[in-house]
């Protein structure tokens with residue numbers, strides 16, 4: 001299962017009965033959101049709106065909106081397959097392989113990895129049509145206005161490409177873009193993101209402008225990698241190639257030196273001027289609240305290239321769960337083995353939909369010494385975008401972090417509130433609404449593990465869980481029909 005572009009993925013989903021085409025006329029303002037919200041919340045299919053009033057291009061939405069579709073997007077039937085491959089890769093790079101055969105195998109796998117690097121090509125379907133300068137008009141595309149108080153239409157599934165001004169390494173990130181007029185948009189680069197870093201650097205280096213390209217569409221694994229929180233110097237296309245087991249084809253943009261996915265549907269080319277900022281928002285955000293107006297950089301579009309018959313991909317966010325929840329679940333699964341390299345006691349992690357990623361993280365740990373739950377909290381608060389997490393709950397290794405009922409039961413039983421809440425302060429997500437001021441705020445860790453005598457001077461033994469004698473269980477199983485209960 002490998003998809004060259006969005007079209008192959010659409011055909012695959014349709015074949016699986018996981019995509020519906022909607023031919024009756026719909027509005028790009030609010031109506032598509034209301035339909036899609038109902039479909040996502042009821043576990044429905046991907047949607048291809050073929051008749052968006054006033055536009056030629058169809059809108060594809062909810063392609064990632066289930067665990068199954070998200071797995072298919074990455075070319076596998078189950079996310080476990082991807083996690084297994086990441087685990088294998090880490091074993092490959094972690095620790096010396098034993099014996100000649102294993103050494104050769106490792107060498108072979110590393111050579112194979114090399115073949116997954118991006119490939120630069122001279123032509124790509126994303127450049128079949130070229131629209132330059134005065135002809136550029138973003139209003140020709142069915143860009144959605146998602147929610148009633150939104151400040152306008154927003155591009156919601158863009159792969160925004162910039163280059164580190166010092167290393168030249170490209171970054172790819174999904175950051176929404178508010179359309180201001182035919183040729184300018186906002187660039188919602190939040191404080192802690194790599195695109196923002198490039199913007200800040202371009203300011204510090206006194207550059208006149210920072211080139212930007214925005215790809216819409218392409219193969220689904222490549223689109224997803226834009227949401228992956230990779231370290232600044234890691235090229236998302238290397239991850240996309242690894243996931244697809246084939247390098248992503250990149251082509252040089254028409255008006256700048258950035259490389260863009262050749263199989264994209266639409267590419268916007270242009271620049272951001274360091275220091276030029278404009279109010280962005282409001283926008284109905286993935287927290288379930290509106291993000292209100294704030295200044296963000298302005299993206300000037302100088303050229304648009306697209307396929308002859310482009311498909312416009314979009315996602316809506318709002319009160320969770322939405323499509324981005326399923327995209328984030330992959331991140332959670334794929335990054336767990338990497339986090340374990342730094343925090344080996346980590347057993348499992350759950351970022352529930354209701355926590356919008358940064359509000360709540362539940363982890364289980366195999367505890368070996370006093371205070372280890374606290375060590376894990378601080379470790380997580382020191383790890384990339386995990387630094388923004390507001391609430392971390394730590395439970396023991398035998399607790400199922402995905403079972404919220406079990407977590408609530410363990411946490412409320414196990415904690416001594418005066419001792420087991422760890423308060424800290426630090427950077428917080430730009431979307432946080434709870435802190436009195438933006439960007440800096442407090443965090444809480446809840447240690448819901450079993451405590452020993454060295455943790456707060458506990459004087460009592462921990463009571464055992466209630467569990468029935470297995471022999472009685474077996475007896476009741478056997479006799480169940482005799483009881484006549486049904």
Ligand SMILES: Cc1cc2nc3c(=O)[nH]c(=O)nc-3n(C[C@H](O)[C@H](O)[C@H](O)COP(=O)(O)O)c2cc1C
Nearest residue numbers: 173174175176188190193194195227228229230324
């Ligand atoms: C649908 C969707 C919309 C997103 N919108 C934004 C956004 O507007 N601004 C932002 O900073 N991050 C946004 N994100 C999260 C980033 O894509 C994510 O943090 C990613 O790691 C950013 O890439 P970077 O690590 O290279 O900066 C969005 C993610 C998804 C899935």
